[in-house]
Amino acid sequence: MNIPKDLxxxxxxxWIRVDGDQVYLGxxxxxxxxLGDIVFVELPELDTEVVTGDSIAVVESVKAVSSVYSPVxxxxxxxxxxxxxxxxxLNEDPYTNHIAVINISNPDxxxxxxxxxxxxxxCAEQE
Amino acid sequence: MSLKxxxxxxxxxxxxxxxxxxxxxxxxxxxxxxxKEHHMVRQKAGLFDVSHMGEISIKGPRALEFTRYLxxxxxxxxxxxxxxxxxxxYPDGGVVDDLLVYKFSSENIFLVVNAANxxxxxxxxKEHAFPGVEVENxxxxxxxxxxxxxxxERILQKIADTDLGSIKFFWFNPQVKIAGVECLVSRTxxxxxxxxxxxxxxxxxxxxxxxxxxxxxxxxAPIGLGARDTLRFEAKLPLYGQELDKDITPLEAGLGxxxxxxxxxxxxxxxxxKQKQANPQRVLVEFEMVGKGIPRPHYEVEKxxxxxxxxxxxxxxxxxxxxxxxxxxxxxxxxxxxxIDIIIRNKTIKARIARGIFYSKNTKSK
Numbered sequence: 001m002n003i004p005k006d007l008x009x010x011x012x013x014x015w016i017r018v019d020g021d022q023v024y025l026g027x028x029x030x031x032x033x034x035l036g037d038i039v040f041v042e043l044p045e046l047d048t049e050v051v052t053g054d055s056i057a058v059v060e061s062v063k064a065v066s067s068v069y070s071p072v073x074x075x076x077x078x079x080x081x082x083x084x085x086x087x088x089x090l091n092e093d094p095y096t097n098h099i100a101v102i103n104i105s106n107p108d109x110x111x112x113x114x115x116x117x118x119x120x121x122x123c124a125e126q127e
Numbered sequence: 128m129s130l131k132x133x134x135x136x137x138x139x140x141x142x143x144x145x146x147x148x149x150x151x152x153x154x155x156x157x158x159x160x161x162x163k164e165h166h167m168v169r170q171k172a173g174l175f176d177v178s179h180m181g182e183i184s185i186k187g188p189r190a191l192e193f194t195r196y197l198x199x200x201x202x203x204x205x206x207x208x209x210x211x212x213x214x215x216x217y218p219d220g221g222v223v224d225d226l227l228v229y230k231f232s233s234e235n236i237f238l239v240v241n242a243a244n245x246x247x248x249x250x251x252x253k254e255h256a257f258p259g260v261e262v263e264n265x266x267x268x269x270x271x272x273x274x275x276x277x278x279x280e281r282i283l284q285k286i287a288d289t290d291l292g293s294i295k296f297f298w299f300n301p302q303v304k305i306a307g308v309e310c311l312v313s314r315t316x317x318x319x320x321x322x323x324x325x326x327x328x329x330x331x332x333x334x335x336x337x338x339x340x341x342x343x344x345x346x347x348a349p350i351g352l353g354a355r356d357t358l359r360f361e362a363k364l365p366l367y368g369q370e371l372d373k374d375i376t377p378l379e380a381g382l383g384x385x386x387x388x389x390x391x392x393x394x395x396x397x398x399x400x401k402q403k404q405a406n407p408q409r410v411l412v413e414f415e416m417v418g419k420g421i422p423r424p425h426y427e428v429e430k431x432x433x434x435x436x437x438x439x440x441x442x443x444x445x446x447x448x449x450x451x452x453x454x455x456x457x458x459x460x461x462x463x464x465x466x467i468d469i470i471i472r473n474k475t476i477k478a479r480i481a482r483g484i485f486y487s488k489n490t491k492s493k
Contacts, residue, residue, distance in 0.1 A: 036145075036353070037162040039443035040421045040450070042472075058472065060421050062161040062443065063353050084419070 001123060002029040004095055008110065009119035010071045015095065016113060023072055023110075024098040027059060030123050032094045035061040041087045043079040044100050050076060052109055057099050059090065071113060074104040133178035134270040134329035138336045142349045150243040152179045154352055161353035165445040168318055168358055172276035173350035174339055177317075177324070178332065181245030182269050183252060185236040187260040194228060194236045197252060197394065199377055201387040205230040210297045210313055212385055215251065216395030220376040220402055224248050225367055227315065229299055237265075241367050255394065270332030274339060274347070275322030275358075277489065282343040283323055287312075291323070296491045306338035317355065319362025319488040360440050361447070361486040363413070369424050369439045370411060370453060379407045379455065409436065410461050413484055415451050417466065417477040422452035427470040428478075435460045438469060446486055452478070 003009070008016040013031035017024040032038065042058040050056050050070040057068040057079075078101035083089060089097040104110075114122060130153035139146060144155025154176065158164060167173050185194055194202045198213035205211055209230055215223040224244040229237040240248045249264050256262050274283050284291050288304040291312070299313035311326040327335055340347060356366070365371050370380050377386050378399060388400050416422065422441025427434055441452030452469070460467070463482045468475040 036157060037160050039162075040419070042420070060443075062357060062445075063156065065421075065423065 001033075001120075002095070003116050003120050003123075005116050007095070007116065008113035009116065009122075010069070010113060011122060012069050012071075014068060014071060016071060016110070017098075018110060021104055021107070022077065023074075023102050023104055025068070025070070025100050025102060026098040027068065027090060027094055028119075029094050030126075031059075031066075032091050035059060035064055035066060037062050038087045038090045041083040041090065041099065043081070043083065044076045046076055046079060048076045050074060050102065059087075059099075068099060070102065072102055072104045072109045073106050074102045077101050077103045131179075133176055134332040135176040135178060135272075135336055138333050138349070139176065144349065144351060147352070149179070149352055152242060154179060155349070156353045157351040158349045161351070161357060162445045164348060164350045164354035165357050167348045168276045168320060168350055168354065169446055170277070172274060172278040172282055172322075172343055172347040173318075173354070174336065174343070174347055175273040175275065175350050175355060176271075176332075176336070177273050177355075178270040178329070179242035180266075180271050181240040181242055181248065182265045182271075182326070183238040183240060183245075183249060184263045184265050185238065185252070185260060186234060186263070187257075188234055189257045189260055190236045191230070191233040193255075193257045193260045194238075195391050195393060196257070197255065198226070198228070199386040199393060199395070199399070200228075201391070202228050202230065202236075203391070207232055208299055208301070210299055210315060212297075214371070214377045214382065214385060215248065216377070216393075216399065217373060218395055218398060220378070220395045220398035221373040222367070222371045222375060222377060222380075223251050223373070225365065225371055229311075229313065231301065239271075244367060268329070269326045270329045272325045272327070272332065272335060272339070273316055273318075273322060274325065275316045275318040275320045275350075276347075277321060278343070278346045279320070279322040282347055283339065285342040286338055294323070296321075305335055308335055310335070314491065316490070317364055318358040319364065319486055319490065320358075321489055321491050357442055357445055360442055360453075361444050362488050363453070363485040366440065370455075375409075375455065376402060376407065378402050379409045379411065381411045406458065408458055409455050410458050411439065411453055411455050412461050412463075413451065413481045414454055414467065414469075414478045415449065415481050415484055416469070417479050420469065420471045420474075420476040421450045422454075422469050422471070422478065428454045428456055429468040429470060429475060430460050435467070441469075444486070447484070451484060
């Protein structure tokens with residue numbers, strides 16, 4: 001299981017890369033592995049206001065439909081349109097292929113996210 | 128409740144199967160990945176464990192006559208060692224189950240039914256059995272493996288003592304030795320490809336599994352239930368619980384070919400005769416997505432904001448590489464080329480009714 005050290009994580013198996021007041025959001029290696037072959041990603045619409053816990057995207061594998069929840073509040077400023085034609089990128093390299101970029105309104109929320117070490121322990125418990 | 132294991136459970140673990148609860152059975156949903164496995168079966172060959180399927184024997188002087196009474200299709204036209212697809216119906220025409228009928232002789236019939244329906248089917252058959260007919264559940268006595276794909280015959284022939292070319296589509300041979308083990312082999316399957324289903328003593332199942340994989344080498348791989356579903360769906364083969372159900376008749380599901388309404392009586396005949404005369408009010412249609420999204424079973428279908436039915440099965444088709452589906456809709460809306468709406472997560476997504484877009488089967492029919 002690949003868990004990069006420079007990212008933050010959620011219990012919903014999402015990763016977050018902080019870049020100033022923006023965060024990149026994607027799904028983890030654990031998530032893509034458990035979903036299996038991903039065949040569709042419903043991306044969030046641009047300029048949507050989101051609050052923590054909102055379902056902002058949907059990732060569908062052959063057998064499963066899974067929501068992606070925003071771990072932060074803010075505005076969706078980018079969505080990765082490459083996933084429209086190539087949803088399998090999330091299987092191939094889940095960490096270089098983000099789903100969305102969110103301009104965060106409350107940086108304090110980042111405190112609630114898991115460190116790589118904490119996430120690794122969390123995944124181990126799930127098995 | 129602990130899950131039931133098939134005789135091949137150890138093989139699933141050995142080959143890295145991802146085990147899930149499938150109607151109370153511990154079975155692999157995938158090995159190398161559903162899409163990869165799907166392509167393997169379409170292009171070369173795949174090996175499936177389908178031991179969860181139920182087997183029921185019907186014996187006695189009136190066995191064939193009783194089997195005709197149980198189902199919609201005319202089993203009386205069968206020759207010995209021939210197989211037919213049929214449906215057992217309730218008196219109202221709804222479906223108890225769809226099944227294969229193997230005729231050993233007029234006095235010895237073997238039924239293969241859906242795993243999830245086995246108990247219900249067995250009770251139903253016993254309840255209606257003619258006097259003197261013996262009904263027995265043989266499911267624990269058989270493991271069942273399927274070898275499917277264009278390379279299936281070539282691979283299986285390597286370890287078979289019988290010329291498999293002599294077994295035509297929907298025929299069987301009850302005495303084929305596979306790697307020295309006596310098996311019943313039929314030219315049947317649930318993938319839309321040529322191939323065989325093998326019934327064998329559970330104690331020998333793992334041995335046969337390994338021998339088949341070895342005979343096939345790079346040209347065969349173990350296949351899980353995920354690809355089994357995408358393969359059957361793409362070939363437009365119905366699945367009980369989705370295209371068929373107690374509330375859906377075979378005529379509505381587009382299976383009129385398997386419903387023989389002349390001559391003999393069978394359970395549900397009266398209702399089906401009436402429905403055929405009046406034309407079923409609902410029909411199963413093919414559709415393709417126009418907007419973005421994947422149709423899934425039970426999603427609602429609308430036309431101009433009004434519900435006209437639901438999706439029975441929908442998926443991303445690995446072979447066609449696009450999202451397609453089957454829907455049971457009101458007859459008057461069955462207009463190929465017309466747009467309909469699929470309701471996906473409370474949004475209306477455009478789709479188009481179509482005809483003939485599904486995968487053309489490569490079975491060796493007739």
